[in-house]
Amino acid sequence: MRYKVILLDFDDTIVDFHDAEVKAYEYLMDYYNVPLNLRDYDQFKVINQAHWEAFQRGELSRREVLSFRFIETFKHYGMTVDGEEADVIFRDGLAKAPIKLLEGMDRLLDDMKHKVTIAIVTNGVKDTQERRISQMAIQDMISHIFISDELGVQKPKVEFFEKVFEAMPEYERSDFLIVGDSLTSDIQGGINAGIDTCWYNHRLQDNQTFIQPTYTITHIKELHHIIY
Secondary structure, eight states: OOOSEEEEOSBTTTBOHHHHHHHHHHHHHHHTTOOTTTOOHHHHHHHHHHHHHHHHTTSSOHHHHHHHHHHHHHHTTTOOOOHHHHHHHHHHHHHHSOOOBOTTHHHHHHHHTTTSEEEEEEOSOHHHHHHHHTTSSOTTTOSEEEEHHHHTOOTTSHHHHHHHHHHOTTSOGGGEEEEESOIIIIIHHHHHHTOEEEEEOTTOOOOOSSOOOSEEESSGGGHHHHHO
16 A cells, blocks of 8 residues: 555545535525626635635735635625625535535545545634535544644645644654645645645646646546555
């Protein structure tokens, strides 16, 4: 066995985050009675991504990101909202959205559960992520769940991974492989922590960064050849 511990990102690695986010966005729009012709999910995605990137650069706090992204979004609709309230509504919609596993993930988890240690490593709000993860019947397959909000630090910071290693002291760093869809969060985080990385590029994006994963796959079934 090449690796003994597989660290799996949650959103858009295990589950289809795009599907859940669309549902949460509509839930938020309905709550504030935004006219259908004004709703622009693609614009929200751009605003949201820009705010999280600013957070990773240390330009915004996590609390500011969660609030400001909605203040800016609703400005485009000619509306003023309480950003913190909007964030609570959005995350409630996210937690209530039915979970949709990405293709092949259920079979992979079932196959790996008796062969390697599987842990979820996710950035996000503790309550929201726990509610979403609890929807899935995978508790018997997962040994640990690490949520940035609970750890007090988020990927790609090495401190996040140090807490992961502390929880599993029986393993060497060479035993770990992180699998995730985000180059800047999962892959850079793994590089920072000194472990091997696998970029799950199922959305077929171009790598326009200097970040170089150990492996790149486009379908989860390809992970079998890496692990075994």
